[in-house]
Structures are given as C-alpha cells and as structure tokens.
Amino acid sequence: MTSIMYKFPKAYDLFLMIIHRKKLSERYMFISKIIGKNKRVLDLGCGTCLLFDYLDKSCTYEGWDLNKKFINENKNKLNVVLKNVFDYKDYPENDVIVISDLLHHVVPRHDELIKKAKKNTEKIILIEPTVGINIIGTRNKFLKNINKIIDKVFSDDDGINSFEDRSKWFEEKKDIYKYFMKFNPKLIKEFGLDYIVVLE
DSSP states (O other): OOOHHHHOHHHHHHHHHHHHTHHHHHHHHHHHHHHOSSOEEEEETOTTOGGGGGSOTTOEEEEEESOHHHHHHHTTTSOEEEOOTTOGGGOOOOSEEEEESOGGGSTTSHHHHHHHHHTTOSEEEEEEETTTTOTTOOOOHHHHHHHHHHIIIIIIOOSSSOHHHHTTSOSSHHHHHHHHHTTOOSEEEEETTEEEEEEO
8 A cells, every 4th residue: 555655746755844944954965975076877766856956957857666656756857767667677877876765675686776776877875764664763563563554654665666575674773883884885874864875
C-alpha cells in the first residue's frame, strides 16, 4: 500500500519540511557546494527534484524516478525521466550522481546500486536518514510493530519497492555509519537527521 506522501508530491515536500525544518534547505545548499559549478548531475530517485533549485545555474540536471506522479509534476519544467535506477547502461554522461533517501528503499540491491554508480561517475553523493528503520528507538517488540505501521501508512512505503525488503535496512545509526565506512568515503557527515556521504 503506497503511503500518502508518495501519492501526492506536495504532501511529500510538506512531510520533508516538517521533519527537517530549516535543515532541509541547508542540506541541499551543502550538497550543492559539494557538487560545484559546471557539473552534469544525475539525480537517481529524484523524487520531487528538490535538489534542482539549489544547484548552481551552470550545472545541468537529469532526474530519474519510478513514481509517475513525481515525474509528471516536474516534466514540463525539468529534465526528468520515468526510469529505473538499475538501468545502468542508460546512465547519461555525468560528473556527479546523487542518491538521496533511496538506498533503504532498494534493499537488498543497495550495494549493487552504489558499486555500479561508482563505475559510471567521478563522484557519488549519498544521503540517508541516520535513524534507520527504528524511528521510535526501542527494542520492545510491540513498539517496533507500531513503528512499522506508522512507517508504512505515513512515510516510507513508496508503492514501488518491496516494503518488506525495506524493513531489512539497518535499525541503528551506528550500523548505518559502519555500512558507509566500508566504501572508504571522502566525506561522511552527520547533517541534521541525515548522513551525507561522498564517494570518489
């Protein structure tokens, strides 16, 4: 069952603004600085293309997503494509690939996505929540089940990827950090509720 925020692009944006507050725009400003000027940016799992507004005007942008509503919302003003992020052979020439809030959706193929993307770009910027799947932060079985219900109905069931597989993502912040460290990142930074990771 697709959660509310994935059915309505404006609801998705509103949810992110409520959760992140001013850190949301600060996050995209920080990422834009890492990207720099005159770069070709491929935004995999682009969602509602929030990144685009923060990029330097000298950059070119292409966004891929499988959510038709997100793509239709932006197709008249941006270069966005209804496309699977695992179609590696179709990646356009780029300098930077951004993978934001996507890895936990594509479990168990998250490693594959990172490794293949690394072969198709000079730089990858990964953004993932630090909270893992255990938002309530408890090991109590009853409360964990409540957490899964909340997560499914209100936030993270995109209706495309397996929600059951998504629940196999890391539960704890320290495990997410450890996961990213295995890629020898140039940068790993905790930024609000997210980790921002740069691979080169």
